[in-house]
Amino acid sequence: MSHNKKCWGTTEQGVDVHLHTISNEGGFEACVATYGATLTKLKVPMSEGRKLDVVLGFDQLTGYLQDKNYIGSTIGRTSSRISGATFxxxxKQYFLDRNERDNHLHGGEKGFNSRIWTESTTTASSNQTIKLSYESPDSEGGYPGNLKVYVTYTLIENGLRISYKAETDKPTPVNMTAHPYFNLDGDGKDAGNHELKIFSDHILYFDENLIPNGEFIPVAGTNADFSEFSPLNCSTTNTSGHPVKHDCFYPLNSGKDKLSLGALARSHSSGLEMEIATTQCGIQLYSGDYLSKNTVGKQGCIYGPRSGFCLEPQTHPDALNRPEFPSIILHPGNIYEHITEYRFRKFSKRD
Structure with missing residues (x-):
């Protein structure tokens, strides 16, 4: 077990950014930068002592400073979209940053993904833990209240746990998530042959701007059906031969607050399977179709559309403007908390 820290560079404003690396006895390794509380590496032990890095990223800080795809970052105060950038x-009506046409996306122009996080005081027992905090001031991005947030990365026996906590001095919305792009082959090539299984029977209906109208659609008989393992490129009902673009919210069958299995992903090329367990009530699937083309990633890998996919545990998009959705308002005296675990195991490849 180890926990190492190094200076990884500075922002354009001259602020130092540190990179933390933790490892455990099981052979897992994670790297997290204080810029955006960003997961830059997640190495999974394979056979013969080999390790496979299963998340997209960059070798240098400059890649993250220039990135527009939220690669590996912590998203907040709210994830996904808020219609009209207002609520x-x-x-009282609040007006947020409009950073995707007329809507607000992933916390705005300078959300948590582009902030410098503070390393929280740790103890000797934290060899497998990285704890970061950020104080979001009142009116930042248009949000009310001074919000103190914590994100803790902990290596567990079979993977990585991310824990979230927040407190506020005024009622304010909070709906945080992680935004790693996964590729279980570790090569940044097209991940469309990865198979997914999502434990949900419905998706939210989205309009052309990915804003929900409150309607839930059964996945059975649609291209969004991952109730059984199906390739990302084409679900079991797609026969067109063209990849299906996915950016869908799935309310999980398990509900909220209890740590439950939400989704599975696997690659027959690497023989690796990933479980995502969460206390959140839903998962946003994004198939990475709008990743910037010809992006130079780790070790010279060239990223582009479908180099990786995201499975983002969160509460319903645009919940602020949909009273029928679960509330994302945090009140003073209450604590916002949720947990996501990424668990890995090998499985028998298809013959």
Whole structure:
């Protein structure tokens, strides 16, 4: 077990960014940068002492400073979209950053993904833990309240746990998530042959701007059906021969607050399977179709559309403007908490 820290560079404003690396006896290794509380590496032990890095990223800090795809970052205060970049709370209308057409996406122009996080005081028992915090001031991005947030990365026996915590001095929305792009082959090539299984029977209906209208659609008989293992490129009902673009929210069958299995992903090329367990009530699937083309990633890998996919545990998009959705308002005196675990195991490859 080890926990190492190094200076990884500086931002354009001259602020130092540190990179933390943790490892455990099981052979797992994770790297997290204080810029955006970003997961830059997640290495999984394979056969013969080999390790496979299963997340997209960059070798240098400059890659993250220039990135527009939220690669590996922590998303907040809210994930996904808020329609019209506005909401009403306790009789007052709030106006947020409009950073995707007329809507607000992933916390705005400078969300948590582009902030410098503080390393929290740790103890000797933290060899497998990286704990970061950030104080979001009142009105940042248009949000009310001073919000103190914590993100803790912990290596577990079979993978990685990410824990979230937040406190506020005014009622404010909070709906945080992680945004790693996974590729279980570790090569940054097209991940469309990865197979997914999502433990949900419905998706939210989205309009052309990916804003929900409140309707839930059964996945059975649609291209969004991953109730059984199906390739990312084409679900079991797609016969067109063309990859299906996925950017869908799945309310999980397990509900909220209990750590439960939400999704599975596997690659027959590497023989690796990943479980995603979460206390959140839903998962956003994004198939990575709009990843920037010809992006130079780790070790010279060239990233582009479908180099990786995201499975983002969160609460319903645009919940602020949909009172029928679960509330994402955090009140003073209450604590926002949720957990996501990424667990890995080998499985028998298809003959």
């Amino acid at each position: 009403n709370l306790l009789g």
